[in-house]
Amino acid sequence: ALIFIKKAIDAKKFAENAQKNTELYDYSYENLFVMVPNTVEQVVEEATNQHNCLATYVNRLISGDTCVAFIRYKENPDSSYVTCEIRDGALVQIKGFSNSNPRTSELSKFIDKWCKAKKLVVHHW
Numbered sequence: 001a002l003i004f005i006k007k008a009i010d011a012k013k014f015a016e017n018a019q020k021n022t023e024l025y026d027y028s029y030e031n032l033f034v035m036v037p038n039t040v041e042q043v044v045e046e047a048t049n050q051h052n053c054l055a056t057y058v059n060r061l062i063s064g065d066t067c068v069a070f071i072r073y074k075e076n077p078d079s080s081y082v083t084c085e086i087r088d089g090a091l092v093q094i095k096g097f098s099n100s101n102p103r104t105s106e107l108s109k110f111i112d113k114w115c116k117a118k119k120l121v122v123h124h125w
Helices: 002-025 040-050 054-063 105-118
Strands: 032-035 067-073 082-087 090-095
Touching (some): 002 040, 002 054, 002 067, 040 067, 090 105
Antiparallel strands (some): 032 067, 067 082
């Protein structure tokens, strides 16, 4: 029974952090928008779709040590595009499929505007 209690507590903490991070980082511009996952399942699904190690971040997301956000196309909101890690007011990772660098002029413009709007610094890009 303890594992179910821990899972329930973790899910509640995850959801609370997601709500706070959505308020902090929610953004939309032209064809793209930022989505903060509000369930562990969404993080695991992104990791699977993007072929990256994002699923290993779950405990850090539950504790609030870091935040992840997904950049998606508005016309295809359920399809993974770019995964970002935000820590201490900075974008510390911006990754495409299989940890590739997803830089395009469209994405660069979006990241610049998002960071200005949300007072984020870009550390790695």
